[in-house]
Amino acid sequence: MSFKKLLAATGMLLCMGIAAQAAEPIKIGVYLPLTGQNAFGGQLELEGVQLAHKEMSQVLGRPVELVIVDNKSDKVEAANAVTRLTAKDKVTGIIGTYGSSLAMSGGEVAEKAKTPVIATSATNPLVTKDKKYYFRACFIDPYQGAGAATYVMQNLGFKRAAVLKDVANDYAVGLANFFASSFKKQGGEIVVNLNYNSGDQDFTPQLTQIISQKPDVLFIPAYFAEGAIIMKQARELGATFRIIGGDAMDNPETVKIGGQAVEGFLHTTFPYDMSMPNMNPAAKKFTENWKVAFPGKDPNVNAALGYTSYMMFMEAIKKANSTDREAVTKALAELKDFPAVTGTLTINATHDAEMPIGIIEIKDGKRVYKGEITPKM
Amino acid sequence: MMLTPELFIQHFFNALALGSLYGLIAIGYTMVYGILRLINFAHGDIFMLGAYFVFFSTIAFMPAWLAALLVAIALLIMFTTFRDKSKATPAWYWGAQALLLGLAGYYGFISPVEFQPPWVLAVFFAIAVTSACGIVVDRVAYQPLRDAPRISALISAIGISFLIENLGVVVFSGLPRAVRQPDMLVKPIIANISAITGNADSVVRISPMALIVPSVSLLLVSGLLWIIYRTKPGLAMRSISKDIETTRLMGVSVNKVIALTFALGSALAAASGIMWALRYPQIHPYMGVLPGFKAFIAAVFGGIGSIHGAMLGGLILGFIEVFITATFPALSGYRDAFAFVLLIVILLWKPTGIMGARTEEKI
Numbered sequence: 001m002s003f004k005k006l007l008a009a010t011g012m013l014l015c016m017g018i019a020a021q022a023a024e025p026i027k028i029g030v031y032l033p034l035t036g037q038n039a040f041g042g043q044l045e046l047e048g049v050q051l052a053h054k055e056m057s058q059v060l061g062r063p064v065e066l067v068i069v070d071n072k073s074d075k076v077e078a079a080n081a082v083t084r085l086t087a088k089d090k091v092t093g094i095i096g097t098y099g100s101s102l103a104m105s106g107g108e109v110a111e112k113a114k115t116p117v118i119a120t121s122a123t124n125p126l127v128t129k130d131k132k133y134y135f136r137a138c139f140i141d142p143y144q145g146a147g148a149a150t151y152v153m154q155n156l157g158f159k160r161a162a163v164l165k166d167v168a169n170d171y172a173v174g175l176a177n178f179f180a181s182s183f184k185k186q187g188g189e190i191v192v193n194l195n196y197n198s199g200d201q202d203f204t205p206q207l208t209q210i211i212s213q214k215p216d217v218l219f220i221p222a223y224f225a226e227g228a229i230i231m232k233q234a235r236e237l238g239a240t241f242r243i244i245g246g247d248a249m250d251n252p253e254t255v256k257i258g259g260q261a262v263e264g265f266l267h268t269t270f271p272y273d274m275s276m277p278n279m280n281p282a283a284k285k286f287t288e289n290w291k292v293a294f295p296g297k298d299p300n301v302n303a304a305l306g307y308t309s310y311m312m313f314m315e316a317i318k319k320a321n322s323t324d325r326e327a328v329t330k331a332l333a334e335l336k337d338f339p340a341v342t343g344t345l346t347i348n349a350t351h352d353a354e355m356p357i358g359i360i361e362i363k364d365g366k367r368v369y370k371g372e373i374t375p376k377m
Numbered sequence: 378m379m380l381t382p383e384l385f386i387q388h389f390f391n392a393l394a395l396g397s398l399y400g401l402i403a404i405g406y407t408m409v410y411g412i413l414r415l416i417n418f419a420h421g422d423i424f425m426l427g428a429y430f431v432f433f434s435t436i437a438f439m440p441a442w443l444a445a446l447l448v449a450i451a452l453l454i455m456f457t458t459f460r461d462k463s464k465a466t467p468a469w470y471w472g473a474q475a476l477l478l479g480l481a482g483y484y485g486f487i488s489p490v491e492f493q494p495p496w497v498l499a500v501f502f503a504i505a506v507t508s509a510c511g512i513v514v515d516r517v518a519y520q521p522l523r524d525a526p527r528i529s530a531l532i533s534a535i536g537i538s539f540l541i542e543n544l545g546v547v548v549f550s551g552l553p554r555a556v557r558q559p560d561m562l563v564k565p566i567i568a569n570i571s572a573i574t575g576n577a578d579s580v581v582r583i584s585p586m587a588l589i590v591p592s593v594s595l596l597l598v599s600g601l602l603w604i605i606y607r608t609k610p611g612l613a614m615r616s617i618s619k620d621i622e623t624t625r626l627m628g629v630s631v632n633k634v635i636a637l638t639f640a641l642g643s644a645l646a647a648a649s650g651i652m653w654a655l656r657y658p659q660i661h662p663y664m665g666v667l668p669g670f671k672a673f674i675a676a677v678f679g680g681i682g683s684i685h686g687a688m689l690g691g692l693i694l695g696f697i698e699v700f701i702t703a704t705f706p707a708l709s710g711y712r713d714a715f716a717f718v719l720l721i722v723i724l725l726w727k728p729t730g731i732m733g734a735r736t737e738e739k740i
Contacts (some may be wrong), residue, residue, distance in 0.1 A: 225661070232658070
């Protein structure tokens with residue numbers, strides 16, 4: 001009996017070999033943290049990639065093969081993973097990774113091996129800085145600052161803004177600078193720009209100063225814990241202006257700490273949310289297919305970014321009409337108005353994905369998805 | 378930037394609330410230093426524990442937890458009260474024990490209810506538990522080193538500070554939590570000040586805490602001064618601060634008096650932790666670090682060892698911080714740095730502080 005099985009297996013292998021010779025598969029490497037501290041995000045992104053692969057498993061008439069490597073949430077492992085994918089598997093391109101420090105480590109290797117990589121959700125500006133072969137499917141942190149400025153200007157019609165930021169935090173400083181420059185470029189005025197330090201809990205002198213300048217809106221690129229306290233103190237001091245923040249405020253604790261003071265608070269976020277109204281066709285398709293493939297598990301933005309990364313590679317290979325790494329890199333750099341799950345996506349000069357930004361408002365203690373805005377830089 | 382009268386009054390009340398909180402924490406530092414010549418670096422972390430205990434005792438208790446808690450308090454009383462073996466145990470002691478165990482049995486098993494303690498009860502409970510923690514810290518970290526060089530106790534203090542912080546991360550988790558505030562403490566008092574500014578619609582908004590904190594501080598300081606200068610244990614404390622060996626020879630139980638000192642110091646830390654949590658309703662295991670340092674600066678500024686000095690130092694520090702931000706908004710990010718610059722200046726210019734007594738040694 002085992003002889004028969006062996007024969008069958010050999011036969012199958014032979015057939016596959018012949019088929020492969022007929023159309024050699026295009027290899028796409030995936031390096032993500034599937035174990036370790038970032039495993040939660042890595043797993044969701046991998047499932048996003050696999051879902052996209054299921055939808056589009058052929059390009060240029062050849063099958064696509066995924067080579068999946070776990071980078072174990074470790075910088076050394078991330079570099080090893082990229083070495084393996086480029087040297088041994090000789091992949092056309094690589095998808096990965098969750099976690100900016102992992103991406104920076106893998107990026108050095110990919111740059112030397114001249115292999116294009118698309119980062120799924122590494123949002124630190126340094127990941128693609130001065131890199132020819134590294135791209136990303138997400139925007140960088142500070143881009144949200146420009147998004148907030150554009151929303152405040154275009155949708156709310158405010159002309160006078162104040163900024164209060166943590167000077168010891170590069171996320172906050174980045175967002176605040178982009179907010180200020182975008183707001184001024186659109187004809188707005190930053191009436192007052194004040195600072196505090198990480199760990200401060202008393203913001204009353206800064207807020208008193210801000211209130212006296214009578215701005216229409218206050219931008220606070222803070223983390224949720226500080227942000228909620230700032231809003232609370234502002235309202236206690238009689239502030240009536242609107243307040244807007246970044247995605248670090250996207251946490252249920254914001255409402256718990258801030259209570260009534262958080263009502264009407266706006267913050268920016270990635271433009272995908274399961275509950276969003278008026279989904280674009282790509283997002284609708286992604287959400288429906290996800291529900292079939294992973295019943296009982298909600299899709300989130302990480303899954304959407306994994307999915308988008310794979311689709312970006314397929315688009316680039318199609319455009320380049322080749323699997324040559326240089327040609328694919330060139331096609332990726334020129335990617336423009338690509339209909340992705342997260343909205344219409346364009347790769348900019350620094351290889352970041354420019355796409356609309358989602359706006360969320362807190363209403364009756366709940367997050368309400370208000371829609372998207374395309375930031376004016 | 379120009380300060381209008383309106384702005385000035387608003388800043389004044391902001392500074393008053395912040396400064397008196399610093400002062401209240403500083404008193405705890407200065408008291409332990411005055412009696413033991415020890416800088417209790419764990420004070421900021423005891424402050425954090427006070428805030429956490431009030432957080433845990435204002436959320437609703439499940440019946441089983443409530444019963445366990447009451448039994449724990451009964452045991453705590455049994456082990457911590459100072460009983461004179463030659464006299465009969467006072468009736469209130471057995472009464473309290475019976476009441477606590479009876480309540481535990483009733484709420485835990487006979488009529489299980491979810492219990493939401495009223496604010497006042499939660500505050501007293503938190504202060505009691507924090508005092509017990511202060512005694513434990515003394516017993517574990519300082520008492521074995523009583524006769525060791527002073528530097529050993531200082532290092533032990535730093536060690537216990539890290540221990541409490543990291544234990545806090547393990548037990549309470551590092552995530553910040555929201556503290557429930559009673560409404561009457563949140564609603565700002567809106568005062569019309571048109572008489573001063575001449576402008577009909579000029580108002581200042583004063584947080585009730587800006588008035589409550591100085592009043593409570595004043596009350597606690599008077600109570601503390603009464604204990605130190607008008608009671609027997611206070612006399613023992615003062616005598617320990619002068620000469621620990623002679624005090625021991627006079628038949629004073631030194632360790633018990635020092636335990637009382639720590640209990641009082643920790644009760645003050647708990648009181649300030651609770652008020653801090655009411656003013657800034659978000660707590661996390663590292664919340665005590667920065668206020669602890671600032672209060673330490675306030676204590677040194679006012680003259681370490683002097684209780685009036687600590688309060689004054691706290692107020693001055695609060696006013697400097699607020700008015701630096703108010704007059705030079707561009708420097709608002711360097712607010713914390715000013716506190717430390719102040720420490721350096723005072724150490725260079727007048728190491729004993731504004732109201733400090735002249736002493737031979739300092740750490």
